[in-house]
Amino acid sequence: MRGKLLRTMLINLIVWTLALAWALPYIGVVAVSAMPYKEVVTEGWLRIPNVDSLTLRNYIEALTNPLYDLATGYRNSLIVASISTLIPLIAAALAAYAFSNLDFRLKPLLFGLVLVIMMVPQQLTVVPLFFLYRNLGLYDTMQGIILLHSAWGIAWITFFLRNYFKFIPRSLIEAARVDGASDFRIFSKIVLPLSVPGLIAAALLQFTWVWNDLFYALVFLISRENQVITQKVVMLKGEYHIDWGLLTAGSVISMSMPVILYAVFNKYFMKGVAAWGVKR
């Protein structure tokens, strides 16, 4: 009895320590974002903030000052991330249905191809893509970067959803088939509704991935009006001078979207990802 209590306490201690270590930087970022610059540099960031001097000035500055242009970045990120989530989700769901429920020639080979694409590092493709995009006129356009993210998304989401669809008992699909349902009806009326957690998990991961991307954005989006939030946040940092309050406010703004989405869809996300690891 006593041993069990000790064990529970020990486990709690370890978990809380880890959680604190993980959360501390974020707490710090949020705290600093609400402090005046002077306080940050004179008194440090890791402390209980002085309530009287708390300010929203950093946020207002980051969003409204045309020099930083965070609002445009936010809007661009929203457009890029939502469309780059929607396109691969639809395409990959259809592909995943085919891989999990239909028999066709070259299926193993094609599925192997999906896996290979998943494993290619993005950095490896950036130079040929740069030339391709320049020639196609897609360089420095939002359509261009949306296509790029969608293409990467299709591969892993196909794999993810194929595994998810495999969880649906075969008899459900066979019953529908015996009843005369077409593949599209089986897909839309049975497979999709039963895979909502998986679809949400895939959408969240893809959305966050695209939202957080800086590498492709830096290479393919040049002009101010096309740049996304991650690029804008980087530019809050001056070459010789860092306004910590401004930078952290920008970071919080940038993080806000994924955080809200995870908070809202957390339940589905857990369900969806839980299925990911189980072999079937």
Add this chain to the structure above:
Amino acid sequence: MKGASLKLWRVTKRFRNVVAVDNLNLEVDRGEFIVLLGPSGCGKTTTLRIIAGLETPDEGRVYIDDVDVTDLEPGERDVAMVFQDYALYPHITVFENIAFPLVVRARKLSLTKRDIEEKVLNVAKMLKIDDLLDRKPTQLSGGQQQRAALARALVKEPKIWLMDEPLSNLDALIRLQVRAEIKKLQKDLGITTVYVTHDQTEALSLADRVAVMNRGRILQIGSPREIYDDPKHIFVATFVGVPPMNLLECRVSDVLECPGFRRKLPEESKEYFKRLNKIYIGIRPEHIEIVSKEEGDLEGVVYVIEPLGPEYIINVLVDDTLIKIKTVKEYTLHSGDKVYLKINWAKAIAFDTATGLSLGKISIA
């Protein structure tokens, strides 16, 4: 509703190197209830899936009402299937589940929403689940889920009703209840039915004819009585019956030498059996009696007694062979007691030890 006839002609199905169904022929009459009975892996489910169109045979043809349906999609065959796990769609209500086959073909059959509602209600009433239509399948008990699955299979008035071990997930009590109901429904509606099971009691109680399968082949097809009383193959004899038929390995010369006793062969069948050198004699447990020493054919020692409520299984060791006797009489016997047994020879059947085929009744008085 009216059933169709069904014919499988030389159907073979292989999975890689395994022959699941081996040159199988089967003819089912209109309105007949056929049960495919066999151990797991005998090809019975594959046969059913071939009829449904969920598997394509490598060789052979499938005919429904003399129309070749081998290359038709499952949905074009006008069959309905009940799955072992019921296969109810968990995200929609029972009503929508039952309506699904109709909704799918609403345009083709020019059904209005009201037609569908009416048909669903009718079939739900027939199966006594009309008060559960608004629930989700997960909110139903096993027996209710089973009824919903049966309703979904019946609502489209199929030509052929296919069932794949539909009772195996139910509790023993409900199983008995639903079993009787399936039989009643089938007889009332007159739908041709093919039913797959590994449970011989189920097979014998439901079927007009039972097809006993092993290793992809039908070993015998016949009425439950025929299957039980006159097995044509040693596999049928030992697979059907609880406990299974006793097999005595006997040597044949001028006399029949069996464990524990010797018998003269009747003159007329002597030559017939003699060429075999060895045969099995099969005798059902209820056709052996415990008698007095004078009446006994053979002598043995009680090994163990299993009371089953209304009846007893008495295991008797004769030489090295364990013989099971089923009786409703109560005996005051204990393990190790010496007993004398009398075989009802009119019910005994001889089997070829090499091929396993029945050699017919062995009439030794």
